[in-house]
Amino acid sequence: MARSYPCTSYNSKLKEPQALPPNGRILALDVGKKRIGLAVSDELGITAQGIETLHRTRIREDLENLKDIVQHWNVNLLLIGRPLHMSGAESRQSEYTAEFADRLKDYIGLPVVFWDERLTSAEAERLLRDAGASLENKKRSVDRLSAVLLLESYLENQRLTFHHEEDLA
Numbered sequence: 460m461a462r463s464y465p466c467t468s469y470n471s472k473l474k475e476p477q478a479l480p481p482n483g484r485i486l487a488l489d490v491g492k493k494r495i496g497l498a499v500s501d502e503l504g505i506t507a508q509g510i511e512t513l514h515r516t517r518i519r520e521d522l523e524n525l526k527d528i529v530q531h532w533n534v535n536l537l538l539i540g541r542p543l544h545m546s547g548a549e550s551r552q553s554e555y556t557a558e559f560a561d562r563l564k565d566y567i568g569l570p571v572v573f574w575d576e577r578l579t580s581a582e583a584e585r586l587l588r589d590a591g592a593s594l595e596n597k598k599r600s601v602d603r604l605s606a607v608l609l610l611e612s613y614l615e616n617q618r619l620t621f622h623h624e625e626d627l628a
Contacts, residue, residue, distance in 0.1 A: 483535035486528065487610035489576065489602055490539060490556045495521070496602030498610045499532050504617065507610035509603035518559075522566045529567055537569050540576030540609045574613050582608055 485504060489496035495513040500506065515521055539560050542552040564571045584601055
């Protein structure tokens with residue numbers, strides 16, 4: 460079962476809340492300097508599946524590759540892992556990720572949601588180790604599995620929020 464982490468949906472330049480789009484696919488990104496782990500939801504926002512990890516080259520190529528992925532999967536929301544320190548404070552990587560997200564949002568024109576990704580990589584590594592994955596397999600899979608865990612966490616939070624709002628109605 461995925462853990463639920465706090466959600467922040469905002470335009471990273473303005474820090475203002477943004478309305479989330481209706482049903483459609485969500486692309487989750489676990490952004491690193493060398494690789495970007497990717498996962499996509501089904502159109503109803505119920506399941507998450509990992510897709511091929513993007514090996515970073517140049518920023519323009521990375522943006523173009525992500526645009527192709529967005530179009531191929533008919534994505535209407537970008538979910539980007541927000542790497543925070545365990546204390547919840549911003550990290551150097553979270554600043555880098557926010558800058559990358561701004562460029563990606565401007566280039567692709569889709570809304571961005573930042574989602575706390577603390578412990579997703581550690582959880583991914585634990586799951587792979589428990590499954591008996593080889594070292595090579597772990598290296599190849601950890602970013603993708605981190606993105607899947609990130610997306611599952613977000614989807615679970617959305618389901619819980621929806622059911623809570625239904626109970627209040």
